[in-house]
Amino acid sequence: MTSPFSFKPLELPAALQPLRQRVRDFLAEAGRDWSGWKVGHSWTGFDRDFSRAVGAEGWIGMTWPKQYGGGERSHLERYVVVEEMLAVGAPLGAHWFGDRQSGPLLLRLGTEQQRQRFLPEIVKGEASFCIGLSEPNAGSDLAAIKSRANKVDGGWRLTGTKIWTTNGHLSDFMIGLFRTGGDGKVKHEGLSQFLIDMRSSGIDVRPIRDLTGEAHFNEIFFDDVFVPADMLVGVEGDGWNQATSELAFERSQPDRFMSCFPVLPPLIDEIRQGGDGDRLAARRLGATVADLVILREMSLSVLGQLAEGHAPAREAALVKDLGNSHEQQIPNLVRELSDCPATLARGNRLSELQGFLTQNVPSYSLRGGTREILKGIIAKGLGLR
Amino acid sequence: MSNEQTIGDLLAEQVDRLLGREVTRERLIAVEDGSFDQGLWQALEELGITLALVPEDAGGVGLGWEDAEPALRAAGSWAAPVPLAETLVAGWALGLAGIDNPGGPLAVSDLIFQLDHQGRLSGEDGLVPWIGHCSHLVALAERGGERFIALIPRDDLQLTAVETLARIPSARVVVSGFAPAALAPAPFAGELGLKPALAAARAVQMAGILDRLLALCVDYGNTREQFGKPIGKFQAIQHLIADLAAQAAAAQVAGLYACRQLDRGNGEHGAAVAKARAGQAASRGAESAHQVFGAIGFTDEHILHYYSRRLWQWRDEAGSEHWWAERLGRQVLAAPGAQLWPAIAG
Numbered sequence: 065m066t067s068p069f070s071f072k073p074l075e076l077p078a079a080l081q082p083l084r085q086r087v088r089d090f091l092a093e094a095g096r097d098w099s100g101w102k103v104g105h106s107w108t109g110f111d112r113d114f115s116r117a118v119g120a121e122g123w124i125g126m127t128w129p130k131q132y133g134g135g136e137r138s139h140l141e142r143y144v145v146v147e148e149m150l151a152v153g154a155p156l157g158a159h160w161f162g163d164r165q166s167g168p169l170l171l172r173l174g175t176e177q178q179r180q181r182f183l184p185e186i187v188k189g190e191a192s193f194c195i196g197l198s199e200p201n202a203g204s205d206l207a208a209i210k211s212r213a214n215k216v217d218g219g220w221r222l223t224g225t226k227i228w229t230t231n232g233h234l235s236d237f238m239i240g241l242f243r244t245g246g247d248g249k250v251k252h253e254g255l256s257q258f259l260i261d262m263r264s265s266g267i268d269v270r271p272i273r274d275l276t277g278e279a280h281f282n283e284i285f286f287d288d289v290f291v292p293a294d295m296l297v298g299v300e301g302d303g304w305n306q307a308t309s310e311l312a313f314e315r316s317q318p319d320r321f322m323s324c325f326p327v328l329p330p331l332i333d334e335i336r337q338g339g340d341g342d343r344l345a346a347r348r349l350g351a352t353v354a355d356l357v358i359l360r361e362m363s364l365s366v367l368g369q370l371a372e373g374h375a376p377a378r379e380a381a382l383v384k385d386l387g388n389s390h391e392q393q394i395p396n397l398v399r400e401l402s403d404c405p406a407t408l409a410r411g412n413r414l415s416e417l418q419g420f421l422t423q424n425v426p427s428y429s430l431r432g433g434t435r436e437i438l439k440g441i442i443a444k445g446l447g448l449r
Numbered sequence: 450m451s452n453e454q455t456i457g458d459l460l461a462e463q464v465d466r467l468l469g470r471e472v473t474r475e476r477l478i479a480v481e482d483g484s485f486d487q488g489l490w491q492a493l494e495e496l497g498i499t500l501a502l503v504p505e506d507a508g509g510v511g512l513g514w515e516d517a518e519p520a521l522r523a524a525g526s527w528a529a530p531v532p533l534a535e536t537l538v539a540g541w542a543l544g545l546a547g548i549d550n551p552g553g554p555l556a557v558s559d560l561i562f563q564l565d566h567q568g569r570l571s572g573e574d575g576l577v578p579w580i581g582h583c584s585h586l587v588a589l590a591e592r593g594g595e596r597f598i599a600l601i602p603r604d605d606l607q608l609t610a611v612e613t614l615a616r617i618p619s620a621r622v623v624v625s626g627f628a629p630a631a632l633a634p635a636p637f638a639g640e641l642g643l644k645p646a647l648a649a650a651r652a653v654q655m656a657g658i659l660d661r662l663l664a665l666c667v668d669y670g671n672t673r674e675q676f677g678k679p680i681g682k683f684q685a686i687q688h689l690i691a692d693l694a695a696q697a698a699a700a701q702v703a704g705l706y707a708c709r710q711l712d713r714g715n716g717e718h719g720a721a722v723a724k725a726r727a728g729q730a731a732s733r734g735a736e737s738a739h740q741v742f743g744a745i746g747f748t749d750e751h752i753l754h755y756y757s758r759r760l761w762q763w764r765d766e767a768g769s770e771h772w773w774a775e776r777l778g779r780q781v782l783a784a785p786g787a788q789l790w791p792a793i794a795g
Binding site: 081331336 | 465522656657660661663664667681686690692694701703709725729770771773774777778779780785786787793795
């Protein structure tokens, strides 16, 4: 057949409906006082009390083994919980990186001791993780990182700088990628991943104010930071493969296309108040909903393929590329279909969401791999270059 | 995996192989000039694909839309110059209504005709592809809110040839007061009649075309040289092709979504989502492909326009992406904003 892509459909079973309803009820209560501005932050918003409450419901580490505090639930159940949270822009940041990335990494490659120590804490919403990848001179060219980990008695000494680390100033732990060997000629070799306690001496976290006026990401300086030997994750020197192999999962989840969803309900209400909407409003909204439904189908398909043991990396890259474009055009849709005043009206849900999202959407096609890097991955996968 | 699915995949492979071998530029030209490719049609009939959606007890294969989707997409990917999609829709509708399938290529209308109390049919459709080469037209008829499937002999229709971008032989059809050859109640049909099914078929065909454009562009990117290297080495070209790939993937998922929804009696919703998304993919995909191919892709002698002209045609048939998006959007606007997410996720 002609298509290079596989998107076998995955249907969410009706049996998940009670879970979905439970999450909705929980969020209706928990989110009663969330402002539009707060909701705009969606999964990067950091709210540890909320994460603890989510953990108490058993909705962090849902698929993990019970021996580590997990729920041994299915990936489909987790998907339902995640998409319900994203639909209302819940602040997932205090547990999201551990739940999505660090926990699964430790399950796959961590030592028994690491799993026992960290996974139950993530599950409870007590241990927040950040991801230390980019450096001042290694952005899209991630393998150009220079930060080093030198072997010393009983562990490692870390030196260098990480940057753009989301919620680094609020997190308890980092999974960081450092250079441990190699001759530097093959950039992807000689990299290793470490579990780093953010309270270690020698770590200096400096929040970077971004254009929204807030500080979400950070520059993090490592000055001879000691990391015990048992905090190496996986295999020394295999950090590149370890860090990139789970991107298929990361790139295909609904956080890559639902970041702006919470602005749509107040937009619809605004249009309805103005008299049910004209033809243009219907057409533009309909196109946006169709786009979202198909993205969700694609995302579910990748989920199903992952659950069957496949690694649909190209399909996942497509979901993120299409998903980011979908998210990013929504603030313009709001402007097109409603006469937003040119002021940011605090207390007005639509205005706060629109004000935050308009300023925040440029980051969507940067975080988790830029659009250009993704398109390169797609092109390479098609047999170009 | 069900048995039907295995049959569906097998059928798709056979269709793909046959069409890959048989559909040449010369045969595409001959059809656009007005002749019917009887040989190709017969070869497809022998594979069983033309009766794929006809129930087994009516002499068909008895597949559902989801199972037939790969074969229809394969046919789209070769721009198969035969009324396969139309015959599939017609066979499906006749089967559901319990009307005997007359066999051979069938035309279908996505509009609704009026039936009077003497059982005579009236109405018109400004565009019916292939009707000149088909023995019958299958259409939805209405009488006082009741819906019927009607099988209308071509000889009872007034035909006026119309031009389309695809250059597939097509006609404006008028029927005035003839009793159809067969008529049966169609409680399965919604207010849009056969339009959702035809829209789903067009979405699947467009996905097939986009698959082909992608394959052509990758090949051209790796072989056409400028500035001393294959143009596919340039990031600008890579990104154009990656965009095309994304649109092809979205169209594929859209077409399949429409088919699955048809199978569960939710055809109108499926068609709205799928045609809205696939139509957009068609526009953007054709644009990317033409940019990759440059001037040679704009020539008559190049194969590209046999694909891009079909995309431009099919995105408008059975409701354009904008028409369906408006319908979908009006449904969204009919309820408070809080209802949007449950409407999507259940």
